[in-house]
Amino acid sequence: MIFLMKKYAYSILFSLLLLTFAVSCNSDSEDAVLTAAPELVSIIPVKGVSGGTAIISGNHFSATASDNTVTVGGQSAVVTEAAKDRLTITLPQHNDGETEVVVSVNGKEAAGLTFTYVTLLEPEVKISGVTPSSAFAGDEVTIYGENFSDEVADMSVTFDGVKASVVSTSANVLKVIAPEHERGSVIIEVTNGTKKASVSFTYVELMITKNNPTEGGNGTIVTISGEGFSETLADNSVLVNGTAVELKTSTLTTLEVVMPSLPTGTYQFTVKVKGKETTGGSFTVAPLWYVETVAGNAIASCIDGIGTKAGLGIMQDICAAPDGMLWMTQRGGAGKDAIRMMNPSTYEVTTVVGTDDKTISGSHVWAGAFDSKGNYYAAGKAKGQVFKVGTDKTISVLALPAHNLTTNPMCVLLDAQDNLYLLNRDAGTAAKPSYISIYDKNLKLMKDIPVELFAERMTWNKDKTKILIGTTGVPFGLHLFDPATQKVTRLAGTGDAKPTAATFTDGESGQPLTATVGVIEGIAAAADGTIYFSDVTTFTVRKLVPDESGDYAKGTVKTVAGTSFKPMIPGEDGLALNANFKYPCGLLIKADGSVLVADGTGYVIRRIYQK
Amino acid sequence: MKALYKILFIIFGVTVSLSACSKDQPDDPKYLPTTKVGTTLVNDCKEVARVFKDTSFVVALGVEETDLHLQTMSGYVQQIYVLRIDTNVPGVRVKVSMPYNSNNISGGWLKQTLTEMASIMDKPRARVAGMVNGDFWNTTAPINPRGPVHRGGTIVSSEWDYSPSVPQQALSFIAINSDGKMVIRDKSEYEEMKSELRECTGAGLMLLSNGHFSGTEWSARDPRTAIGYTSDGIIYFLTADGRKTFGAAGLTYEEMAYMFQSLGCEGAANLDGGGSAQFLVRHPVGQVFQIRNSPADGAERPVVSGWAVIVDEP
Numbered sequence: 028m029i030f031l032m033k034k035y036a037y038s039i040l041f042s043l044l045l046l047t048f049a050v051s052c053n054s055d056s057e058d059a060v061l062t063a064a065p066e067l068v069s070i071i072p073v074k075g076v077s078g079g080t081a082i083i084s085g086n087h088f089s090a091t092a093s094d095n096t097v098t099v100g101g102q103s104a105v106v107t108e109a110a111k112d113r114l115t116i117t118l119p120q121h122n123d124g125e126t127e128v129v130v131s132v133n134g135k136e137a138a139g140l141t142f143t144y145v146t147l148l149e150p151e152v153k154i155s156g157v158t159p160s161s162a163f164a165g166d167e168v169t170i171y172g173e174n175f176s177d178e179v180a181d182m183s184v185t186f187d188g189v190k191a192s193v194v195s196t197s198a199n200v201l202k203v204i205a206p207e208h209e210r211g212s213v214i215i216e217v218t219n220g221t222k223k224a225s226v227s228f229t230y231v232e233l234m235i236t237k238n239n240p241t242e243g244g245n246g247t248i249v250t251i252s253g254e255g256f257s258e259t260l261a262d263n264s265v266l267v268n269g270t271a272v273e274l275k276t277s278t279l280t281t282l283e284v285v286m287p288s289l290p291t292g293t294y295q296f297t298v299k300v301k302g303k304e305t306t307g308g309s310f311t312v313a314p315l316w317y318v319e320t321v322a323g324n325a326i327a328s329c330i331d332g333i334g335t336k337a338g339l340g341i342m343q344d345i346c347a348a349p350d351g352m353l354w355m356t357q358r359g360g361a362g363k364d365a366i367r368m369m370n371p372s373t374y375e376v377t378t379v380v381g382t383d384d385k386t387i388s389g390s391h392v393w394a395g396a397f398d399s400k401g402n403y404y405a406a407g408k409a410k411g412q413v414f415k416v417g418t419d420k421t422i423s424v425l426a427l428p429a430h431n432l433t434t435n436p437m438c439v440l441l442d443a444q445d446n447l448y449l450l451n452r453d454a455g456t457a458a459k460p461s462y463i464s465i466y467d468k469n470l471k472l473m474k475d476i477p478v479e480l481f482a483e484r485m486t487w488n489k490d491k492t493k494i495l496i497g498t499t500g501v502p503f504g505l506h507l508f509d510p511a512t513q514k515v516t517r518l519a520g521t522g523d524a525k526p527t528a529a530t531f532t533d534g535e536s537g538q539p540l541t542a543t544v545g546v547i548e549g550i551a552a553a554a555d556g557t558i559y560f561s562d563v564t565t566f567t568v569r570k571l572v573p574d575e576s577g578d579y580a581k582g583t584v585k586t587v588a589g590t591s592f593k594p595m596i597p598g599e600d601g602l603a604l605n606a607n608f609k610y611p612c613g614l615l616i617k618a619d620g621s622v623l624v625a626d627g628t629g630y631v632i633r634r635i636y637q638k
Numbered sequence: 639m640k641a642l643y644k645i646l647f648i649i650f651g652v653t654v655s656l657s658a659c660s661k662d663q664p665d666d667p668k669y670l671p672t673t674k675v676g677t678t679l680v681n682d683c684k685e686v687a688r689v690f691k692d693t694s695f696v697v698a699l700g701v702e703e704t705d706l707h708l709q710t711m712s713g714y715v716q717q718i719y720v721l722r723i724d725t726n727v728p729g730v731r732v733k734v735s736m737p738y739n740s741n742n743i744s745g746g747w748l749k750q751t752l753t754e755m756a757s758i759m760d761k762p763r764a765r766v767a768g769m770v771n772g773d774f775w776n777t778t779a780p781i782n783p784r785g786p787v788h789r790g791g792t793i794v795s796s797e798w799d800y801s802p803s804v805p806q807q808a809l810s811f812i813a814i815n816s817d818g819k820m821v822i823r824d825k826s827e828y829e830e831m832k833s834e835l836r837e838c839t840g841a842g843l844m845l846l847s848n849g850h851f852s853g854t855e856w857s858a859r860d861p862r863t864a865i866g867y868t869s870d871g872i873i874y875f876l877t878a879d880g881r882k883t884f885g886a887a888g889l890t891y892e893e894m895a896y897m898f899q900s901l902g903c904e905g906a907a908n909l910d911g912g913g914s915a916q917f918l919v920r921h922p923v924g925q926v927f928q929i930r931n932s933p934a935d936g937a938e939r940p941v942v943s944g945w946a947v948i949v950d951e952p
Contacts, residue, residue, distance in 0.1 A: 069695070069696070069922040069923045072699065073925060074951060074952040075952065082696045082699065084695060084696055145952040147763065150762075177733075177739075178790040178791060178836070179790055193791070194792070195792030195793070196790060196791070197740070197741055197789075197792070198739075198761075
């Protein structure tokens with residue numbers, strides 16, 4: 028028994044010894060891990076805000092959250108999750124700026140990571156533009172700007188408070204459908220989060236408000252005004268008499284078309300834009316006006332010759348002599364002033380008083396007229412004189428009595444009794460009026476009538492009872508002066524500042540005072556009451572047509588010839604409204620109804636005619 | 639007898655001692671995965687034989703990359719990159735990327751590398767954390783993608799361009815719907831669903847539908863990119879290198895499908911592959927955009943679209 032006990036005791040002791048040896052082989056490395064210092068690899072994110080979450084990656088952290096101590100910028104961070112290679116923390120409160128991240132585990136510390144505190148700002152929404160700025164309800168509208176969301180769901184867009192459907196969005200481009208709304212201006216408000224921006228927008232309807240010109244024929248270029256047109260030319264179509272016409276240009280408010288060949292009559296325009304359609308405007312097809320150059324070679328000179336072989340200077344005025352010949356003043360100062368004569372049939376130009384004549388030289392001879400005996404009188408503006416050219420073609424200075432003659436006599440008229448009317452230009456103010464001085468045939472001053480117009484041109488009306496006056500300054504326009512009452516009435520023009528390319532208009536039909544009119548240097552009254560006038564400012568020849576009763580107040584201004592604000596030398600001939608003048612001055616109506624135009628600094632005589 | 643007893647006792651004792659030191663002399667040197675993805679693939683994917691090496695790291699809150707060197711049951715060795723995206727984390731979302739971050743295709747479609755796309759798309763409060771290549775495209779002008787493209791609710795294109803010459807393209811679509819959830823569907827369902835899709839690209843073969851793989855006649859082994867999603871808001875981007883027989887052979891559709899299935903995905907689909915298969919993340923230490931895989935072209939290939947992970951960081 029004792030033997031057995033000894034044997035078992037010996038065995039047990041030996042086994043314990045071996046087991047102790049075995050256990051001792053297994054524990055060295057684990058102890059080493061538990062005591063190793065932590066290592067830091069990264070912190071994600073690297074920027075953020077107080078209270079946010081971050082994950083620190085590394086090694087030798089404790090899987091027990093409370094065994095890890097983390098500070099960020101010296102402030103203690105709560106460890107919410109822990110593993111040996113990752114710690115999830117809640118970022119402590121800290122001011123903006125770069126901070127150091129420190130992790131301590133079992134008394135051993137690791138650093139080397141930085142975390143940057145920032146303030147999250149929501150960027151301001153900005154709008155740089157909207158295209159189109161006017162459109163129909165249901166159209167796609169593109170809004171350009173900054174800091175839009177690239178998520179459709181984030182963007183809110185309203186038109187006058189009505190929510191719009193967002194088609195697409197990116198940081199800088201937002202496309203929406205304009206919601207239903209009546210015509211007029213509205214505010215588009217764009218909202219991204221708490222940030223808003225706005226821009227104005229106009230709802231339009233497709234409509235035609237007017238067209239210019241209102242008459243013409245094949246090839247006439249007509250500008251149709253209105254709204255709802257497309258800037259993309261191909262989106263618009265225009266029909267006249269059921270036929271599509273050629274479109275040249277388009278804007279949101281204008282369409283420029285070329286009229287086709289149409290029978291005589293009055294037509295309306297039909298405009299179609301993106302499925303919408305409207306009809307309006309009025310265009311009368313009548314015989315067309317054309318322009319041709321009949322005399323002068325467009326080079327300043329004083330050379331006699333036939334038609335365009337002749338050399339002309341600055342041609343100011345044309346006047347018909349009793350024998351039918353046409354006398355013309357040519358101005359320009361010393362060495363250039365002359366009186367020329369032109370055959371109305373052959374357009375042969377000869378010289379009556381040459382540029383070498385000392386009487387006329389330097390006078391800037393302006394406009395003239397004939398008496399019943401065939402004597403010619405012309406105003407010598409710069410010399411303050413009036414010249415007389417006798418039937419023998421000798422020139423002399425008219426001995427006018429002392430009166431309110433200024434230094435700028437511009438025009439001469441003679442009535443049936445050979446009384447002489449002289450327009451003396453001055454500032455046209457109450458203090459410094461222009462004067463119309465009337466002398467009898469013996470040159471006795473009968474009247475000296477102040478006229479508060481800055482005027483350079485006058486001519487008789489159709490029955491020679493009143494005087495038509497064109498002004499050179501405010502009030503711009505065509506005026507009628509009654510010598511009997513000395514009353515001045517403006518027949519055409521707004522009277523305001525000179526028209527510009529943007530403000531040029533013939534005005535409303537039947538409302539001649541709505542037309543914008545510039546400097547008038549030529550006037551001619553036709554037997555039917557139509558008054559033609561040259562508009563130097565707009566480079567056009569225009570007319571005032573009275574209504575059927577002959578009332579000018581209800582008349583209509585129409586541009587007859589010239590492309591407004593496109594002066595050319597030599598001017599292009601052809602279809603009158605496509606032609607160009609350089610400086611249209613004196614006018615004369617021929618027996619056939621055509622109109623001669625002294626194209627001043629164009630150095631030519633032009634003829635406007637119908638066919 | 640006594641001597642024999644002692645001898646046996648000593649032999650027993652020595653054996654016990656040696657076995658206690660077994661860590662130094664293992665009888666099974668097989669590597670055990672250290673990552674959740676690696677462990678899941680080894681344990682639950684019937685196509686994965688073993689993992690040689692795996693590692694994972696945090697790219698952003700809710701975004702984690704896992705790199706795996708593994709062997710499939712067919713014996714091929716693979717190099718695989720997986721991005722796990724938890725869309726339940728506030729600010730984490732996936733979006734379609736396009737060259738120059740522009741939806742403007744009026745001048746035709748463009749191509750750009752993922753690195754460039756990420757640099758341009760990246761902005762405060764919408765930082766790019768990762769990206770993979772997107773849909774296939776027609777290689778002839780206007781190089782349009784084979785399927786539709788939606789970005790942020792904007793329908794950039796709703797066109798499909800299926801060609802019998804490339805029958806593995808334009809078969810399905812990957813999308814984020816108006817609720818922010820991922821959906822992967824057959825292209826036949828696109829028209830009905832398209833108004834609800836905030837983000838969308840076309841895709842190739844559907845790998846999983848309702849969590850099931852329907853099989854395929856195509857068995858080629860290629861570099862591939864695919865996307866899968868779980869019902870609880872986890873999205874996986876997966877890119878496998880390929881065409882390198884001894885380092886990365888490339889995956890078959892079947893292998894990829896069962897990998898997504900083991901990760902718990904209910905839907906998955908294949909995207910453009912070959913030289914287009916590319917996987918990018920913002921490096922967590924360097925804070926630079928880095929292509930993590932080895933594109934088969936030997937360099938980054940410009941692509942027409944991508945899928946990006948966006949996070950809300952300053």
